[in-house]
Each structure stands twice: as C-alpha cells, then as structure tokens.
Amino acid sequence: MGRFLAQRFALAVFVVFVVTLLVAWAIRLSGDPAVMLAEGSSSFSAQDLRNIRAALGLDRPFWAQYAGFVAGMLTGDMGRSFMGGVPVAKMVAQALPLTLLLALLSLAVSLLISVPLGVQAAVHRGGWSDQAIRIVSLLGLSFPNFWLAIMLVLVFSIALGWLPPSGAEGFAGLVMPVATMAIILSATNVRLVRTAMLETLGAQYITVARSKGLSETVVLYKHALRNCAIPLITFIGLQFGGLIGGVVVVERVFNWPGMGSLAFDAVASRDYPVLQAVVTVLAAMIVLVNLLVDVLYGLVDPRVRGT
Amino acid sequence: MRVRLMLSTAVLALSAVTAPVLAPPAGAAGTLTIAQAQDPNTWDPISTFLIAWGAVASNMFDGLVLRDEQLTLKPGLATSWEVLDEGMRLRFKLRQGVTFHNGEPFDAEAVRFTMTRLLGPEGAKGPQQSNYTSIGSVEVLDPYTVDIVLKRPDPVMISKLAGYGAMIVPPKYTAEKGSAEFGQHPVGTGPFKVTGYENKVSLTLEPSAGHWDGKPKLDKVVYRFIVEPNTQVAELQAGRVDVASNVPIALIPAITASPSLHLLSTTGPTVTVLRFNTANGPTRDERVRRAMVMAVDREAIVKQILQGHAKAVTSFQSTLSFGFDPAQKPVPFDPAGAKKLLAEAKLPPGTVVSLDFRSNDTTFREVAQAIAGYLTAAGLKAQVRPFEMNLFTNDIIPNGKTGEMFQMGWGGWTFDYDNTAYLMYHSGEHWNPYDKDAGLDAMLEGQRRIADRGEREKALQKIANFVADHALELPLYNVDTYYGVNRRVKGLVVPPDNRFRLIGTSVE
Numbered sequence: 001m002g003r004f005l006a007q008r009f010a011l012a013v014f015v016v017f018v019v020t021l022l023v024a025w026a027i028r029l030s031g032d033p034a035v036m037l038a039e040g041s042s043s044f045s046a047q048d049l050r051n052i053r054a055a056l057g058l059d060r061p062f063w064a065q066y067a068g069f070v071a072g073m074l075t076g077d078m079g080r081s082f083m084g085g086v087p088v089a090k091m092v093a094q095a096l097p098l099t100l101l102l103a104l105l106s107l108a109v110s111l112l113i114s115v116p117l118g119v120q121a122a123v124h125r126g127g128w129s130d131q132a133i134r135i136v137s138l139l140g141l142s143f144p145n146f147w148l149a150i151m152l153v154l155v156f157s158i159a160l161g162w163l164p165p166s167g168a169e170g171f172a173g174l175v176m177p178v179a180t181m182a183i184i185l186s187a188t189n190v191r192l193v194r195t196a197m198l199e200t201l202g203a204q205y206i207t208v209a210r211s212k213g214l215s216e217t218v219v220l221y222k223h224a225l226r227n228c229a230i231p232l233i234t235f236i237g238l239q240f241g242g243l244i245g246g247v248v249v250v251e252r253v254f255n256w257p258g259m260g261s262l263a264f265d266a267v268a269s270r271d272y273p274v275l276q277a278v279v280t281v282l283a284a285m286i287v288l289v290n291l292l293v294d295v296l297y298g299l300v301d302p303r304v305r306g307t
Numbered sequence: 308m309r310v311r312l313m314l315s316t317a318v319l320a321l322s323a324v325t326a327p328v329l330a331p332p333a334g335a336a337g338t339l340t341i342a343q344a345q346d347p348n349t350w351d352p353i354s355t356f357l358i359a360w361g362a363v364a365s366n367m368f369d370g371l372v373l374r375d376e377q378l379t380l381k382p383g384l385a386t387s388w389e390v391l392d393e394g395m396r397l398r399f400k401l402r403q404g405v406t407f408h409n410g411e412p413f414d415a416e417a418v419r420f421t422m423t424r425l426l427g428p429e430g431a432k433g434p435q436q437s438n439y440t441s442i443g444s445v446e447v448l449d450p451y452t453v454d455i456v457l458k459r460p461d462p463v464m465i466s467k468l469a470g471y472g473a474m475i476v477p478p479k480y481t482a483e484k485g486s487a488e489f490g491q492h493p494v495g496t497g498p499f500k501v502t503g504y505e506n507k508v509s510l511t512l513e514p515s516a517g518h519w520d521g522k523p524k525l526d527k528v529v530y531r532f533i534v535e536p537n538t539q540v541a542e543l544q545a546g547r548v549d550v551a552s553n554v555p556i557a558l559i560p561a562i563t564a565s566p567s568l569h570l571l572s573t574t575g576p577t578v579t580v581l582r583f584n585t586a587n588g589p590t591r592d593e594r595v596r597r598a599m600v601m602a603v604d605r606e607a608i609v610k611q612i613l614q615g616h617a618k619a620v621t622s623f624q625s626t627l628s629f630g631f632d633p634a635q636k637p638v639p640f641d642p643a644g645a646k647k648l649l650a651e652a653k654l655p656p657g658t659v660v661s662l663d664f665r666s667n668d669t670t671f672r673e674v675a676q677a678i679a680g681y682l683t684a685a686g687l688k689a690q691v692r693p694f695e696m697n698l699f700t701n702d703i704i705p706n707g708k709t710g711e712m713f714q715m716g717w718g719g720w721t722f723d724y725d726n727t728a729y730l731m732y733h734s735g736e737h738w739n740p741y742d743k744d745a746g747l748d749a750m751l752e753g754q755r756r757i758a759d760r761g762e763r764e765k766a767l768q769k770i771a772n773f774v775a776d777h778a779l780e781l782p783l784y785n786v787d788t789y790y791g792v793n794r795r796v797k798g799l800v801v802p803p804d805n806r807f808r809l810i811g812t813s814v815e
Contacts, residue, residue: 030695030697030698031697031698031700031701031702032701035700035701035737036697036701037355037356037433037434038356038434038437044434044437044737045437048431048434048436048437051431051432051436052431052432052433052434055431055432055433056432080487081348083347083348083349083355084347084348084349084351084354084355084487084490084491085349085354085486085487085490086348086349086487086490086491086506090506091506091507094506150537153538153541154541157541157544157545158541158544158545161545164542164545164547165538165541165542165544165545165547166533166538166541166542167508167531168508252534252535253535253537253538254538255531255532255533255534255535255538257506257507257508261507261534262507264534265346265507265534270697
C-alpha cells in the first residue's frame with residue numbers, strides 16, 4: 001500500500017508540473033500584457049512598453065520567469081497580479097473556498113438526487129418511473145449549463161423574485177448555482193447508478209440475500225449499492241475535472257467570485273501570475289482527487305489493497 | 308416503499324431549500340447601486356487605463372481641471388489657469404482650503420508630487436505615463452500657484468489634466484503606502500471617499516464632508532462588479548441594482564419593456580471603421596479602395612443590424628470629437644459607380660479580398676457578413692476572417708499581417724481627433740502597419756504645434772478630409788452607449804466619456 005501510494009504521489013506531482021509548464025508557455029504565446037495594459041493610451045512608444053515589461057518581470061527569459069514561478073509556488077509565494085500588484089495568494093485564498101463550496105455542494109446535492117432515482121429506475125426497470133427518469137435525465141444531458149442557469153434566473157429571480165440573480169450572498173445566492181450544476185451532474189449520475197445497480201442486482205449474492213429473507217431496503221442499500229460504489233467513485237473522480245470546468249461557466253453567469261471568475265478575468269487581461277496560480281491550484285486539486293479515488297478503492301474494495 | 312419515501316423526502320428537501328428564501332430588499336433609500344462590468348483591481352491613477360476606472364474613480368479624485376457632461380472644461384482643484392509662452396507653459400491658481408480624504412492638505416506641493424510620480428520611475432511601470440510625456444517640469448511658484456512646463460507642444464494637455472493619470476494624490480500618504488497599497492485604499496480629494504473595497508466583488512463610496520463642489524445627495528454608492536451583461540440586466544430587472552452599464556443592443560428590449568426601468572444613452576467614444584491594407588494587394592490601388600467605400604451601404608447597416616443604435620460616420624471620429632467636420636459629406640452608396648471604378652482599376656472580377664475582425668465582437672460579425680455581401684455584389688469575392696482579440700491587436704495588426712481590410716475601433720476619453728489620427732496614420736505608429744505618407748505625417752505633426760484652437764480645429768478637419776479623399780479607410784459607425792436605469796434614480800446624466808460624477812444624483 002505504501003509503495004502504491006508513493007508511486008501515485010510521484011506521478012501526481014509530475015502531472016501538476018507538466019500542466020504548469022504548459023500553461024506558462026501557452027499563455028505567453030497569446031499576447032503581450034504590456035500592450036493590454038497600455039491599450040487606450042493615446043501614444044505609447046516601444047520604450048514605454050519595454051518599461052512596463054521590465055516592471056512586470058517579462059524582460060527575463062522564459063526559463064527564468066518559469067523557475068521564479070515554481071520557486072515561488074514551492075515557498076507559498078504566488079507572486080503579484082499584473083493588475084495593481086495585488087498578492088495572488090490573497091486572491092486565491094478568497095476565491096478557492098467559494099469554488100470548493102460550490103463544487104462540493106453541487107456534487108453532494110447531485111448524489112442525493114441521483115442515487116435514490118437511479119436505484120428506483122433500476123428496481124423498476126422498464127416501468128413508468130424508469131422511463132420517466134430516463135427521459136428527464138436525457139433532457140438534463142441536453143441542456144447547456146449556461147442556458148439552464150439563465151432560465152433559472154428568469155424564473156426564480158425575475159418572474160418570482162425569490163432568489164438573487166447573482167452574487168455570493170449567503171445561502172440564497174448558493175441555491176441557483178448549485179441547482180444548475182447539480183441538475184447537470186445528476187443527469188449523468190442517475191444513468192450511472194441505474195446501470196451499475198442493474199448489473200449488481202443480477203448477481204447471485206443478491207438472490208442469496210433475498211432468499212435469506214432480508215428486507216428489500218437492506219438488500220438494495222446495504223448489499224447492492226455498496227457494490228456499485230467502485231464505478232460511482234471512479235466516475236465522480238473523473239467528473240471532478242469536468243465539474244471544475246462547469247464551475248467556470250456557472251460562476252460567470254451568477255457572478256460568483258470564485259476560481260473560475262478569477263481565471264476568466266486573468267485570461268482576458270493576460271494576467272500571467274494569476275492564471276498560472278489558478279491553473280496550478282486547480283490542477284493540483286484534480287490530481288489530488290484522483291489520488292484520493294485510488295486510495296478510496298483500497299478502502300471500499302479490499303481486493304485493490306493487495307495489488 | 309422505502310425508496311419512494313426517500314424520493315418524496317428528497318423532493319420535500321428541495322422545495323424547502325427554495326421556498327423560504329425571500330426577495331432581497333429593493334435598493335435602500337439614499338443608496339445607489341451600479342453594476343460595473345470590470346474591476347480595475349487597482350485605483351491608483353497611474354497603474355491602469357480602463358474606462359471602468361474612469362467611471363468609478365472620477366468620484367474619488369479631482370483633477371486640476373474638470374470636464375462636465377458637455378465636455379466643457381471647468382475649474383477643478385485649480386480655480387483658474389492661463390496658457391503662457393505660446394502654449395508651452397500652463398499656469399494654475401489653486402483652490403485653497405481643500406483637504407484629502409485622510410486630512411492631508413492640498414497645495415502646489417501635491418500637484419508637483421503627483422506629476423513627478425506620474426513621470427518618474429513609478430509612472431513608467433504603468434500605462435499612464437506615455438500620455439503625459441510632453442510635460443517637461445512642474446514649477447511651484449507659491450503654495451497656491453503652479454506651472455506645468457511643456458517640452459513639446461501638446462494642445463490636448465489641459466483636457467488630459469481632467470482625468471486618469473493626472474488625478475491629484477496626497478503626497479505623504481502615497482509615498483508611505485506605495486502603489487499597490489494605495490491601489491487598494493485610494494485617497495483623493497473627490498466628492499466621495501472609499502469606505503469599502505472587496506476585490507472583484509464591490510466597492511463602496513460615501514460622501515466626503517465639505518467637498519468644494521457641494522455635498523452629494525446620495526448617502527452611499529455601491530458598485531458591484533458583474534462581468535456578464537445578461538446578469539447585469541437580470542439584477543436590474545430584479546431591482547437589486549439601479550444602473551446597468553454598457554447594455555448590449557440585444558438586451559435593450561428587456562429594459563424598455565419594463566415600466567420601472569428606462570434607457571439612458573449617449574454618443575459613445577468609440578468609432579468603428581474598416582482600415583485598408585494600403586501597402587500590398589489589390590487595396591494598394593486607391594481606386595479599388597474608393598470603389599469598396601462606395602459599394603457598402605452604411606445607413607442600411609446602421610438601420611438593420613445596429614437597429615438604429617448608432618450613427619454612420621464620415622471620418623474616424625464621433626460628432627463630439629474636436630476635429631469633426633460637419634461639412635464633410637459621406638461617400639454615397641453607389642454600387643454601379645463601384646463596379647465602374649473596379650473595372651477602371653482593371654481588377655479581375657472575383658478577386659478575393661478578406662475582412663479581418665475581432666472574433667469576440669458578435670455584432671461586428673454580422674456587420675462583416677453584410678459588408679462581404681455588398682462587396683460580393685460589386686464583383687469582388689469577400690471572405691470574413693475572425694481573429695482572437697489579443698492575437699489581432701498584438702500581432703496581426705501591428706505586424707501588418709492583416710488581409711485587405713481590418714476592423715478597428717478607436718476613440719479615447721479626450722475626444723480630440725489627434726488621439727486617433729496620429730496613432731492611425733502617422734508612419735511608424737503601433738497601430739499603423741501600412742500607411743506611409745510624408746505629407747500626412749507633416750500635417751499630423753504640424754497640428755500639434757498650433758496654439759490657436761480654431762486654427763488647430765481646421766488643421767484636424769483637413770486631415771480628416773485628406774484621409775477620406777485617399778480612401779485610407781472605410782468609415783462605418785459610432786455606436787451609442789446605453790445604460791439601463793431604474794426610474795427611482797434621479798438626476799443621473801450619462802457623460803459621453805462614461806466618467807460619472809454623482810454629485811447631483813439622488814434616489815427616491
């Protein structure tokens with residue numbers, strides 16, 4: 001187990017490293033922040049641009065800039081934003097909890113919706129509830145998240161006036177962003193639970209459990225659902241990357257000041273330090289979740305531990 | 308059974324989540340809430356050059372001079388000024404008894420400090436310095452008299468002192484805190500002071516006691532930074548913001564349909580044109596360029612695509628710009644004449660011309676397609692090519708990699724044609740990869756040396772006519788700026804440069 005973990009950890013570190021390198025390289029191809037900053041000035045000379053670049057540390061060779069960034073990240077110093085010199089660590093510290101709250105809550109709500117529905121659909125396979133659940137989930141799969149978000153705003157903020165259209169203002173502000181993401185996530189999760197459940201329900205030990213006279217609830221939720229855990233956990237791990245991607249769009253529509261909004265602004269203004277830090281933190285998180293999934297396998301399925 | 312129970316519990320839980328949340332209170336009395344698309348991240352005048360900065364910070368800071376909504380210069384921190392030495396020396400008499408929000412006194416030393424900082428190494432790190440490099444030195448004559456001495460003629464300098472980089476900052480506080488810290492906790496002499504700032508979320512202003520220009524009627528101004536225009540308008544409809552800034556044309560009906568909202572508009576500072584590649588390809592030939600200008604019906608584009616929310620232009624400036632020539636006539640839409648001219652230029656029918664534009668500009672995408680249609684009708688084969696914005700402005704245009712035509716939007720808060728013309732047509736400028744004309748260069752340089760306003764205006768008009776006569780560009784339009792405003796807001800005047808001064812504004 002120790003060796004297994006060490007290997008996975010080394011691989012994770014390597015992946016994060018490659019991602020940061022790619023991002024640092026790619027964003028530098030996409031435009032000059034000095035020009036972005038000076039655009040609008042009535043007359044800037046090449047010398048003015050050189051001054052701005054020097055002040056931002058962009059006159060150094062790429063490798064020096066990248067090494068500085070890595071060294072900073074390792075010592076917890078994420079540098080300063082090109083826009084006004086705000087410490088990046090401060091910006092990330094403000095944004096990260098908001099994004100985690102949104103992502104984890106959406107995931108939790110989606111599991112609350114999709115597990116019972118998926119079990120229901122599997123148990124009554126082919127019945128009307130199964131059909132209904134499948135049709136609704138197909139609808140959910142076909143919605144783009146921003147469209148769903150705008151529809152929710154139209155109904156709950158403008159027509160009914162129940163919820164604020166945007167902003168991170170306590171519980172009320174959470175409802176629609178979480179609902180948007182949870183609905184989209186549930187659409188796939190419900191199908192996954194249903195398929196996994198169907199497979200398990202056909203197994204002999206379920207028949208054995210039933211013939212022992214165990215109640216249907218115990219059979220379903222103790223014996224069957226537990227055996228569905230592996231595909232579910234795998235999928236949630238994989239989904240996490242997509243979840244973060246979805247957060248970027250949803251955060252923007254709901255003006256949620258999280259990592260997605262931070263990344264979006266940083267791309268628009270070519271704020272290298274902010275973008276690099278945000279991507280590194282998010283990549284590290286996704287890699288970490290996948291690492292956690294590997295570890296969870298061991299806990300859930302004793303067979304994995306030995307290998 | 309149990310499964311069903313769980314299901315209904317889940318449904319119940321969901322409805323419990325949505326039901327008890329109450330509608331937020333409508334805007335509090337005395338508080339004006341404005342949705343602003345962008346947070347500049349710093350409020351230090353020398354560190355940024357964003358319209359969003361000017362829209363907000365014009366309430367926190369004062370300049371030596373002010374410019375009102377009619378673009379007229381008025382006394383600001385200077386009560387009067389004189390232009391001496393044929394425009395090379397500007398002498399300001401300063402207002403007495405003014406203090407900064409932190410209690411520091413305002414005097415000639417503050418002016419000297421502000422300008423020295425702007426023109427020194429700290430200013431060099433930001434985008435504002437380049438705008439003020441015509442200033443040679445600042446001379447303090449007595450505590451309330453100061454001279455700004457120019458090292459080269461700059462007729463636009465007095466206008467530039469009314470905004471952005473020239474906003475006066477407190478010497479002691481600024482030197483102590485440094486730019487980054489000042490940017491988060493700005494201090495000026497303006498009618499409002501900053502009482503709260505949460506990065507990317509909101510900024511709160513409250514009136515500063517005893518401002519020389521009168522006491523604001525508002526108790527509080529809250530700016531909320533909301534990037535998405537759809538979200539801004541939703542917040543406006545929900546009554547949670549009073550003003551939505553820069554409403555896109557597509558969202559105008561949502562505002563006009565609501566009885567509690569209305570639309571305020573102003574001539575926007577930005578003019579859109581299609582510039583020609585005058586150095587290579589078929590558009591090297593002036594006749595081809597002129598034919599292309601004749602082939603496009605701009606009035607129809609304004610009416611159909613922009614739904615009348617813009618004005619067709621005759622040169623690369625708005626009607627408010629200094630240098631605008633009301634006598635200049637637009638080139639009439641003349642498809643037959645265009646074909647004739649193209650034949651005269653011996654351009655083979657079906658010659659491919661490409662029209663390059665910024666891909667994020669969805670309105671212009673439609674405009675570009677319409678123009679391509681007109682050009683195709685004139686016998687050319689027009690293709691539209693969208694480019695990612697940064698690539699377009701940082702590489703494609705300055706390095707002369709465009710096709711025959713490329714989109715350019717320009718303007719500037721000074722509303723002086725020099726600001727556009729010099730940068731677009733003077734050889735060697737960043738935005739001018741193609742035009743090289745010694746005569747035009749001389750005209751552009753010459754107008755800067757004219758101290759007399761009337762004479763200079765004529766010189767600028769001459770430049771605008773020269774550009775049109777040589778068909779250096781295909782003039783398009785000047786889109787109006789729209790604000791969605793709750794009717795409870797009174798006395799809000801939208802300035803053409805978007806720099807609001809909210810002294811006379813109130814809410815019911």
